[in-house]
Amino acid sequence: EKAEIGLIGLGVMGSNLALNIAEKGNRIAVYNRTVDKTRAFYAGAGDLQKNIVPTETLSEFVAAIRPPRPIIIMIKAGDPVDQEIEKLRPYLGNGDIIIDAGNANFHDTRRRFQELEGTGLTFIGMGVSGGEEGARHGPSIMVGGTEDSYARVEKVLTSISAKYADDPCCAWLGPDGAGHFVKTIHNGIEYADMQMIAEIYGILRDGVGMSASEIAHVFSEWNNGRLNSFLIEITAKVLTATDPETGKAMPDIIVDAAGQKGTGRWSAIEAQQLAVPATVIEAAVAARCLSSMRDERKAAEPMFNKEELEFKIPPGPWLNRDLELALFAAKIAAYAQGFDVMASASEQYGWNLPMPEIARIWRAGCIIRSQFLDEITKAFSETPDVANLIVTPAFAAMVNECLPSLRRIVAAATSAGLPVPGLASALTYFDAYRQSRGTANLIQAQRDFFGAHGFDRLDGLDIHHGPWGSGAA
Numbered sequence: 439e440k441a442e443i444g445l446i447g448l449g450v451m452g453s454n455l456a457l458n459i460a461e462k463g464n465r466i467a468v469y470n471r472t473v474d475k476t477r478a479f480y481a482g483a484g485d486l487q488k489n490i491v492p493t494e495t496l497s498e499f500v501a502a503i504r505p506p507r508p509i510i511i512m513i514k515a516g517d518p519v520d521q522e523i524e525k526l527r528p529y530l531g532n533g534d535i536i537i538d539a540g541n542a543n544f545h546d547t548r549r550r551f552q553e554l555e556g557t558g559l560t561f562i563g564m565g566v567s568g569g570e571e572g573a574r575h576g577p578s579i580m581v582g583g584t585e586d587s588y589a590r591v592e593k594v595l596t597s598i599s600a601k602y603a604d605d606p607c608c609a610w611l612g613p614d615g616a617g618h619f620v621k622t623i624h625n626g627i628e629y630a631d632m633q634m635i636a637e638i639y640g641i642l643r644d645g646v647g648m649s650a651s652e653i654a655h656v657f658s659e660w661n662n663g664r665l666n667s668f669l670i671e672i673t674a675k676v677l678t679a680t681d682p683e684t685g686k687a688m689p690d691i692i693v694d695a696a697g698q699k700g701t702g703r704w705s706a707i708e709a710q711q712l713a714v715p716a717t718v719i720e721a722a723v724a725a726r727c728l729s730s731m732r733d734e735r736k737a738a739e740p741m742f743n744k745e746e747l748e749f750k751i752p753p754g755p756w757l758n759r760d761l762e763l764a765l766f767a768a769k770i771a772a773y774a775q776g777f778d779v780m781a782s783a784s785e786q787y788g789w790n791l792p793m794p795e796i797a798r799i800w801r802a803g804c805i806i807r808s809q810f811l812d813e814i815t816k817a818f819s820e821t822p823d824v825a826n827l828i829v830t831p832a833f834a835a836m837v838n839e840c841l842p843s844l845r846r847i848v849a850a851a852t853s854a855g856l857p858v859p860g861l862a863s864a865l866t867y868f869d870a871y872r873q874s875r876g877t878a879n880l881i882q883a884q885r886d887f888f889g890a891h892g893f894d895r896l897d898g899l900d901i902h903h904g905p906w907g908s909g910a911a
């Protein structure tokens with residue numbers, strides 16, 4: 439019996455996705471460049487072997503799938519995907535769909551989509567979030583491509599995706615690169631969430647002097663409140679774990695240099711390209727870069743005075759409460775910025791991205807899943823054309839409630855010399871966004887002074903240059 443779907447790439451994500459697909463009753467053919475991995479995968483598939491067709495060459499693989507074939511590619515992103523498509527193409531026939539499920543750059547997805555247009559083959563760029571566990575038991579799936587091609591794979595994709603209540607966290611979001619773009623911004627927001635959680639951890643560790651297990655307690659309490667989310671939950675768990683080798687708290691033995699694979703950086707780059715302020719996401723990416731400059735940080739520490747940092751953060755109930763609300767306010771800024779970048783990209787690329795739908799499919803399965811996304815779904819459904827999430831009535835009310843806490847926490851942290859780039863960017867974003875008279879009038883004057891760039895006037899007079907005289911260069 440032929441398989442109804444195929445999958446290439448039995449790495450961490452691909453093998454788990456394949457098991458998930460097989461488990462939901464879909465017959466799947468699998469192929470991996472290194473044949474040993476295919477054999478080991480099949481040998482370990484247990485009962486699910488009955489729904490899996492292991493293959494060792496691409497021709498055998500393609501022949502094992504019933505046409506028109508949906509084929510998922512889940513390999514290392516970048517050139518390997520182009521090479522794999524080239525190798526695969528000679529075996530494919532009219533109507534076959536190539537689905538790239540890796541973390542592709544959406545510009546590549548747009549190019550690949552266009553390259554296959556008119557060839558009888560179609561391309562889907564599919565963002566998959568949830569890591570290994572998500573791939574195995576239910577990821578969040580963000581699809582970009584033609585609506586017709588999605589209709590052909592919708593059943594299998596919704597069968598394997600995460601569910602929020604009974605609602606599958608899988609959706610068609612728009613043409614070509616829409617799915618991979620949304621996945622990229624998902625990851626940018628994930629960077630921001632993680633960075634701000636780490637900053638709060640830093641305030642408690644260095645500003646208050648709490649141990650990892652004491653801090654774990656704070657996060658696990660927050661997980662019962664408005665901050666309830668996967669990332670808060672796992673933060674409490676990693677803070678509680680002890681190293682079996684040394685008996686020390688796990689976070690205390692881990693080097694403070696964060697890795698990154700690119701999607702956070704792409705979010706910041708695209709935000710800049712689209713001229714959308716995504717300062718919290720940018721700060722999170724920059725913070726990871728600075729974290730990895732460990733030798734420079736070590737050399738710098740003894741060069742600067744510490745006296746000015748004597749301010750100590752007074753612990754107590756006020757602090758826990760303020761930290762919780764501060765993190766919540768800052769989280770609102772990060773998500774507002776991420777959605778703002780998506781709104782702008784949607785316009786630029788003609789995607790017509792469905793904002794409530796995006797928040798909806800992030801509610802389960804993915805790394806940033808949380809209760810909070812339900813509020814975003816509601817806010818965007820009620821006010822679809824709103825300029826920014828923070829000016830929806832529900833979110834404006836939340837910001838008003840939490841902003842004083844964010845301000846006190848950023849003030850306390852900076853007074854104590856504790857870096858809080860994510861939280862501080864969020865605070866400044868709110869302060870700038872709600873300021874009807876900013877300070878760019880001075881920048882316009884400067885630009886006119888040195889470059890005769892001209893300015894608009896508040897009084898509407900038709901004079902657009904200043905009397906700078908011979909001082910102007």
Ligand code: NDP
Nearest residue numbers: 447448449450451452471472512513514515518540541569
């Ligand atoms: P792994 O490193 O576990 O597996 C990599 C896979 O890519 C292997 O099957 C490998 O084949 C294949 N591969 C690498 N280079 C080539 C090549 N030149 N030609 C053909 N095949 C190649 O990676 P992951 O499973 O973690 O990641 C796969 C994709 O999923 C990536 O795009 C990643 O960004 C994305 N992703 C990962 C997540 C995660 O949490 N890990 C989450 C969401 C997305 P071989 O066995 O022959 O080396």
